[in-house]
Amino acid sequence: xxxxxxxxxxxxxxxxxxxxxxxxxxxxxxxxxxxxxxxxxxxxxxxxxxxxxxxxxxxxxxxxxxxxxxxxxxxxxxxxxxxxxxxxxxxxxxxxxxxxxxxxxxxxxxxxxxxxxxxxxxxxxxxxxxxxxxxxxxxxxxxxxxxxxxxxxxxxxxxxxxxxxxxxxxxxxxxxxxxxxxxxxxxxxxxxxxxxxxxxxxxxxxxxxxxxxxxxxxxxxxxxxxxxxxxxxxxxxxxxxxxxxxxxxxxxxxxxxxxxxxxxxxxxxxxxxxxxxxxxxxxxxxxxxxxxxxxxxxxxxxxxxxxxxxxxxxxxxxxxxxxxxxxxxxxxxxxxxxxxxxxxxxxxxxxxxxxxxxxxxxxxxxxxxxxxxxxxxxxxxxxxxxxxxxxxxxxxxxxxxxxxxxxxxxxxxxxxxxxxxxxxxxxxxxxxxxxxxxxxxxxxxxxxxxxxxxxxxxxxxxxxxxxxxxxxxxxxxxxx
Numbered sequence: 001x002x003x004x005x006x007x008x009x010x011x012x013x014x015x016x017x018x019x020x021x022x023x024x025x026x027x028x029x030x031x032x033x034x035x036x037x038x039x040x041x042x043x044x045x046x047x048x049x050x051x052x053x054x055x056x057x058x059x060x061x062x063x064x065x066x067x068x069x070x071x072x073x074x075x076x077x078x079x080x081x082x083x084x085x086x087x088x089x090x091x092x093x094x095x096x097x098x099x100x101x102x103x104x105x106x107x108x109x110x111x112x113x114x115x116x117x118x119x120x121x122x123x124x125x126x127x128x129x130x131x132x133x134x135x136x137x138x139x140x141x142x143x144x145x146x147x148x149x150x151x152x153x154x155x156x157x158x159x160x161x162x163x164x165x166x167x168x169x170x171x172x173x174x175x176x177x178x179x180x181x182x183x184x185x186x187x188x189x190x191x192x193x194x195x196x197x198x199x200x201x202x203x204x205x206x207x208x209x210x211x212x213x214x215x216x217x218x219x220x221x222x223x224x225x226x227x228x229x230x231x232x233x234x235x236x237x238x239x240x241x242x243x244x245x246x247x248x249x250x251x252x253x254x255x256x257x258x259x260x261x262x263x264x265x266x267x268x269x270x271x272x273x274x275x276x277x278x279x280x281x282x283x284x285x286x287x288x289x290x291x292x293x294x295x296x297x298x299x300x301x302x303x304x305x306x307x308x309x310x311x312x313x314x315x316x317x318x319x320x321x322x323x324x325x326x327x328x329x330x331x332x333x334x335x336x337x338x339x340x341x342x343x344x345x346x347x348x349x350x351x352x353x354x355x356x357x358x359x360x361x362x363x364x365x366x367x368x369x370x371x372x373x374x375x376x377x378x379x380x381x382x383x384x385x386x387x388x389x390x391x392x393x394x395x396x397x398x399x400x401x402x403x404x405x406x407x408x409x410x411x412x413x414x415x416x417x418x419x420x421x422x423x424x425x426x427x428x429x430x431x432x433x434x435x436x437x438x439x440x441x442x443x444x445x446x447x448x449x450x451x452x453x454x455x456x457x458x459x460x461x462x463x464x465x466x467x468x469x470x471x472x473x474x475x476x477x478x479x480x
Contacts, residue, residue, distance in 0.1 A: 048294065052078050054476065055287050055297035056304055057272050057313075060088020061462060062453040063304030064257035065117060065469025071261055073477065075299065079261070080287070082271035085251075086258045088306075089430070090462070092249030095423055096339070097377035099249040103335045103427040104217060104364065104386035107253065108234070110241025111463035112182060113470065118256060124247035126372040129349055134161050134356040135410050136209050141356075143210055146171065161356060162206030169201055177236040185232045186440040186459065193231040194224035209356035217354070217364045219460075220331035220388055225435045230459055237463070243352075247374045253462070275301055275313055275450070283449030283479065299480070300449035302472045307432055307456040314446070328433035332390040334426050336403055338383040338419040342369065345381045346411050353410070360406040361399075363388045383419060396424050432456035440464070444472040451475050 054070055056063045059081030070077045085091065091102040107114075109125065131144035131152065141161045146153035157164050177185065191199070193215060197207050207224070216222035218234060246252035258266060271290045278284035278296070285301040288294055303310055308330075350371040354364050365385040369376035376382040385403055394402070400421050408416040432455060434440075440459050444451045453472035458464035 049286065049296045050294070051296045051298055052076050053297065053299045054302060055080065055285065055295055055300075056302045057275075057287070058088065058304030058454075059083075059086035059254070059258075059266060059268075060304060060454070061090055061254060061257070061465035062455070062457075062469040062472075063088075063302070064254055064261075065113075065466040066302045066304055066453055066473050067261055067265065067469075068117060068257055069470050069473040071265075073473070075477075077265065078295070079266045080270040080272060080289070080295075081266060081268050084268055086266060086268075087251050087254035089427070090250055090254050092251035093423075095337075097380070098337065098339065098382050098422060099368075099375045100337050100382075100423055100425075101245075101250040101335075101384075102425045103333055103430060104384065105250045106243045107245065107250065107462060108237045108241050109244055110237040110239075111461065111466075113463045113467040117466055118253065122256060123252055125242075125244035126247055127350065128243040128245075128366075128371055129351040130242070132210075132214060132352045132354050134209060134213070134354045136160060136356040140353070140410075160205065161209045163203055165201070166203050166206040173200060173235065174239045177232045178239050180232070180236065182233065182236075183441075185236065186229055188229060188232070190227045190229050190436045190438065192225045192436060193219075193228055196228040196231060197224070208358060210354070213354035213356055213363055216388055217386060219434075220333045220430045221433075222363065222388055227434050227436045227438045227440075229438060229440055230434055230461075233459055234461065237461075245368070245372050245375075247372045249375070272313065275303070277447070277449060283476075285449050297449070300451065300476055302451045302453060302469075302476065303446075304453045304469060304472070306429055307454065308429070310452060310454070328435060330429045330433055331431040332388075332426075332428050333430040334387040334389070334391050334399060334424065336385045336387075336400065336424045337422040338385070339376070339422055340381040340383055340419045342376070342379050342381045344415060344418060345370075345383075346415055361387050361391070361402055362406050365407070382422075390426065390428055399424065431460045434460050444468065444475045445479075448479055449476075 053076035056066050056077055056079040059079055063079055064086060067077055067079045089103065090105065093100045093102065106128065107125065109120065130148040131142060133140045133142055137160060141159040142152055142156045143161055144152035144156060157167060194207070197211055212222045212224060215224060215231065219226040272287055273290045274288045276286045278286060283300045285297045286294060287297065287301060303313065345367050347367065348370055352364055352366045355362050363386050365383065368382040368384045391399055404416055404419070442457045444453055444457060446452055451472040453468035455461065455465040455468065458468045
């Protein structure tokens with residue numbers, strides 16, 4: 001998008017401060033762009049309302065992408081984040097020298113919006129094996145990408161994870177989706193992923209032993225009811241790119257975006273209580289923080305929060321607007337981490353293990369240090385285990401016990417018995433529910449001056465979140 005000098009000059013005097021009395025905290029992974037004390041000059045109205053060009057609410061990938069686009073257009077803004085760090089669901093923590101991502105997350109290098117916004121070299125991306133090892137019938141079986149691991153793919157043709165025909169169909173599906181434009185995929189006629197797989201001709205064994213655990217881990221739902229649009233988009237990206245992890249953890253992605261924003265443009269621990277239009281005839285919006293502070297976005301507000309939070313902020317606040325509430329149950333996951341001695345882990349390959357047995361609570365697991373050695377201290381290994389669902393009926397101790405018992409059946413009690421439990425993340429909102437019918441190219445405009453972004457507005461992927469931030473800014477600028 002070309003710069004808009006007239007718009008930039010019209011609002012160039014607008015900026016906003018980040019008062020030190022808010023006690024803004026700079027977490028482990030925070031960049032220098034996160035404000036900690038008094039910031040740039042501000043413009044305050046006689047009523048005490050601080051003004052800026054655009055107020056971005058939410059510091060996840062969508063909000064950071066929106067802020068990045070506003071910066072590129074020289075539009076002043078402030079980004080408000082309720083928590084103590086940017087990233088939203090894309091967060092990492094340092095625990096006992098390990099890097100723990102909050103939930104199972106893999107970054108696919110072929111995401112088109114990500115390729116435009118991110119510096120892959122600076123992220124120091126480390127690759128997974130292009131395939132998986134599937135636990136079925138009491139042993140592991142390999143499924144491999146024939147274009148990247150031909151010997152492994154040939155040797156796996158006769159294994160029980162699908163038939164030879166199934167493996168040919170994977171290649172044909174790869175060719176089909178790779179030939180489509182992204183817009184074609186995201187607007188195509190849709191069915192559930194399960195129905196699409198059966199129409200293509202995949203056998204029950206391939207669906208149950210490979211697609212359910214693999215795409216179940218991506219969709220956080222093993223029933224494969226997610227829209228075929230999302231399946232085709234992700235399958236295309238998997239075909240064209242690599243599965244990776246940044247060497248410094250998944251949080252390196254939002255941190256890179258934050259680091260490129262103007263100094264002190266991000267305010268942490270700044271929870272929004274309400275938003276109100278200035279009037280029906282102008283786009284300006286007022287934002288009230290929970291501490292009572294009032295802010296004004298002369299050009300509007302970009303709401304980049306989870307769907308449920310957006311519903312709370314919009315419900316009853318905008319006269320004449322249709323009520324906005326999530327209509328489908330969200331997807332949840334539980335992620336557990338264990339430490340082990342590096343020399344005692346059963347494999348040294350950067351491979352993802354899938355549960356194709358149809359039994360147990362583990363969906364997938366991997367040894368994170370095999371992908372990126374930086375995830376664990378010298379001499380140690382980091383075990384990452386993912387479950388699908390919330391498991392609210394089980395306490396943490398029960399979940400840990402069940403997981404260790406199940407994985408002892410995979411790798412042996414002597415191996416798993418030596419693992420030390422580190423931490424568990426129960427991610428109630430891991431992903432929006434995108435079962436048909438869906439609209440993956442939703443109009444971000446709520447009304448003049450108010451725009452939505454987030455993966456619930458587009459596709460439930462890293463890329464969808466990033467693209468939605470850009471589209472919200474484009475919609476705002478198109479109304480000027």
